[in-house]
Amino acid sequence: MHHVVVDQWSRGSSPVHRTDARAKLVALLVFLIALATAARALPLFAGALFLMLVAGLAWARIPVAGALARAALVLPFTAVFAVICWLAGDPARGVSLVLKSYLSALAVLLVVSTTPLPALLRGFGMTGVPRFLLEVGQFLYRYLFVISEEAQHMTKAAAARGASVRQWIGQGQRFRAAAGALAVLFARSYTRAEDVHQAMLARGFDGHIPMLAVSRFRGSDAVFAIAASLAPLALRLAAERLMP
Amino acid sequence: MHIPDGFLSTPVWATLDAAAAPAVAYIARRAQRGFEEATVPLLGVLGAFVFAAQMINFPVGPGTTGHLVGGALLAVTLGPAAAGVVMTAILAIQALVFQDGGILALGANAINMAVLGVLAGYLPFRLWGGTGWRKFSIFAGGALSVVVSAVLALSELMLSGVRIPGSLLGVSLALFVVSAILEGAITLAVVEALERIQPKAVRQALPSRSPVLAVVSLAAVLLASVGFLFASAAPDGIQKLGQQSGISSQIRTLIHTPLAEYQAAFLQWGMLGKPAAALAGVALIYGACLLLGRAAARKRSI
Numbered sequence: 412m413h414h415v416v417v418d419q420w421s422r423g424s425s426p427v428h429r430t431d432a433r434a435k436l437v438a439l440l441v442f443l444i445a446l447a448t449a450a451r452a453l454p455l456f457a458g459a460l461f462l463m464l465v466a467g468l469a470w471a472r473i474p475v476a477g478a479l480a481r482a483a484l485v486l487p488f489t490a491v492f493a494v495i496c497w498l499a500g501d502p503a504r505g506v507s508l509v510l511k512s513y514l515s516a517l518a519v520l521l522v523v524s525t526t527p528l529p530a531l532l533r534g535f536g537m538t539g540v541p542r543f544l545l546e547v548g549q550f551l552y553r554y555l556f557v558i559s560e561e562a563q564h565m566t567k568a569a570a571a572r573g574a575s576v577r578q579w580i581g582q583g584q585r586f587r588a589a590a591g592a593l594a595v596l597f598a599r600s601y602t603r604a605e606d607v608h609q610a611m612l613a614r615g616f617d618g619h620i621p622m623l624a625v626s627r628f629r630g631s632d633a634v635f636a637i638a639a640s641l642a643p644l645a646l647r648l649a650a651e652r653l654m655p
Numbered sequence: 656m657h658i659p660d661g662f663l664s665t666p667v668w669a670t671l672d673a674a675a676a677p678a679v680a681y682i683a684r685r686a687q688r689g690f691e692e693a694t695v696p697l698l699g700v701l702g703a704f705v706f707a708a709q710m711i712n713f714p715v716g717p718g719t720t721g722h723l724v725g726g727a728l729l730a731v732t733l734g735p736a737a738a739g740v741v742m743t744a745i746l747a748i749q750a751l752v753f754q755d756g757g758i759l760a761l762g763a764n765a766i767n768m769a770v771l772g773v774l775a776g777y778l779p780f781r782l783w784g785g786t787g788w789r790k791f792s793i794f795a796g797g798a799l800s801v802v803v804s805a806v807l808a809l810s811e812l813m814l815s816g817v818r819i820p821g822s823l824l825g826v827s828l829a830l831f832v833v834s835a836i837l838e839g840a841i842t843l844a845v846v847e848a849l850e851r852i853q854p855k856a857v858r859q860a861l862p863s864r865s866p867v868l869a870v871v872s873l874a875a876v877l878l879a880s881v882g883f884l885f886a887s888a889a890p891d892g893i894q895k896l897g898q899q900s901g902i903s904s905q906i907r908t909l910i911h912t913p914l915a916e917y918q919a920a921f922l923q924w925g926m927l928g929k930p931a932a933a934l935a936g937v938a939l940i941y942g943a944c945l946l947l948g949r950a951a952a953r954k955r956s957i
Contacts, residue, residue: 415752417752418752439758440758443660443757443758443759444759446660446661447660447661447663447665447668447759448665481754482754484754484755485659485754485755488657488659489659489661489662492662492812492817495817495818495819495820495823496817496818498820498823499818499819499820500818501818504816504817504818507661508661508662508817510661511660511661511662512659512660512661512662512757514661515659515660515661515757515758515759516659516660516754516757519750519751519754519757519758520754523751523752528751541679541680541683541684543683543684543686543687543694543695543740544679544683544740544743544744544747546695546699547695547698547699547702547740547741547744548699548702548744548747548748549699550695550696550699550700550702550703551698551699551702551703551706551741551744551745551748552748552752553699553703554699554700554703555703555707555748557703558700558703558704558706558707559703559706559707559710561707562707562708562710562711563710565711566710566711566712582714585714586713586714586840586844587844587848589711589712589713589714589844590713590841590844590845590847590848591848592711593708593711593723593841593845593848594845594848594849594851594852594853595848596704596707596708596711597701597704597728597732597845597849597856598849598852598853598856600700600701600703600704601697601700601853601856603700604696604697604699604700604701605696605697607696607700608696608697611696618695620695
């Protein structure tokens with residue numbers, strides 16, 4: 412499994428990357444709430460927000476086309492419900508679902524691809540999310556690729572021995588074989604966690620993941636937070652004024 | 656079923672975020688107390704395991720595969736509180752890194768899948784795990800966790816004003832039942848395999864020491880069913896608005912006519928009408944999934 416491309420993007424260097432995670436989180440929340448509560452003049456407002464996000468992506472030197480395609484991951488799910496709304500005689504709602512979910516995903520993507528995940532989770536920690544939960548999240552992300560590769564090795568090995576789940580016969584046996592593989596993966600993950608914990612204890616782990624650099628909230632971060640929060644609000648007011 | 660941002664109306668997501676915050680804080684505290692050491696690495700790595708488990712395919716009928724969701728399996732092996740923490744962390748990572756589920760909707764998704772879904776998955780094991788019904792309780796836990804999560808998500812969407820026609824509702828409920836049975840079967844098979852290689856991994860069903868979790872899990876199941884009935888019966892404002900303005904009602908009749916005939920044809924069968932329509936829908940979706948899956952598999956193998 413290749414490292415997620417977002418992770419590569421988040422290690423770039425640009426003014427947006429250097430901004431404190433908390434400033435970006437505040438701006439993201441304001442953006443999401445302004446978008447979620449918008450009802451009037453939505454197409455115009457959405458267009459303005461789209462341009463704003465594209466400008467943000469360009470400013471952060473993130474490949475714009477790649478980011479736009481990645482945010483489209485949300486569309487299959489949305490499309491199903493958009494079609495349902497259309498069939499139920501409410502096409503306007505279908506359009507609003509597509510616009511809102513796509514722009515929200517793009518906004519989250521802009522923040523996540525300019526902030527390394529540890530910094531982002533630390534930023535969440537300052538907003539009152541339980542530290543324990545964030546540390547579990549950190550570990551989850553760190554070992555995601557390790558365990559996923561192990562799972563891929565196991566499926567490859569099973570395929571090499573002739574196991575294919577797409578055959579018609581022997582489904583019961585194949586089902587049990589897959590369950591066995593998962594059980595082995597579970598047991599290995601469990602053991603790995605204990606090994607990791609012992610190695611961490613040996614290196615002075617005291618129950619909490621220490622921070623190497625203390626992030627300071629500078630004046631420029633405050634300016635960013637205020638400006639980036641005001642922008643969607645101003646755009647919304649303008650859109651509602653133009654298209655009452 | 657991860658709800659993206661933009662789907663839920665403001666009262667719905669705001670209420671669920673407000674409800675999720677204390678609920679998650681509570682299970683986080685409980686989970687921290689439940690283990691003596693290695694909690695953070697253990698829960699993190701097992702969260703990664705649930706992610707990776709999606710790569711191992713289970714055969715479901717000819718040509719299609721399914722995979723583990725994991726809430727009930729974690730509840731049975733780690734206990735409900737730790738399982739809830741792991742599932743919440745998974746949802747957060749999915750929303751942030753994989754664009755799967757929204758940020759404002761994170762509270763809703765956490766309530767559906769990590770809190771109430773996990774508790775509903777743990778309830779049968781808690782009740783019958785120590786009796787002769789042990790196997791059944793594990794199966795029922797897997798099934799119940801999926802049904803409760805899915806039904807809650809659907810009710811929240813309907814409360815937010817997403818109109819779902821009755822025939823589609825039947826189809827989606829039928830799909831939920833199918834995936835619930837699958838999750839139950841996978842959970843049971845994995846637990847049985849796990850007990851063979853690591854007998855201590857699965858929690859012995861404890862005599863109920865604290866009634867809190869049992870009560871909350873029972874409430875989860877009740878909430879899912881009652882909430883669903885309420886949501887499907889609640890008249891929504893959006894629909895009325897559509898009826899008042901002429902345009903959308905015209906479009907509605909235009910689109911509704913073929914569907915109405917389709918339903919009418921089935922209605923002549925009397926009582927069998929709705930289940931038959933649902934079955935036909937499932938068959939259609941099954942066929943479409945089969946074709947798409949085949950196409951995707953062929954592409955990948957080249």
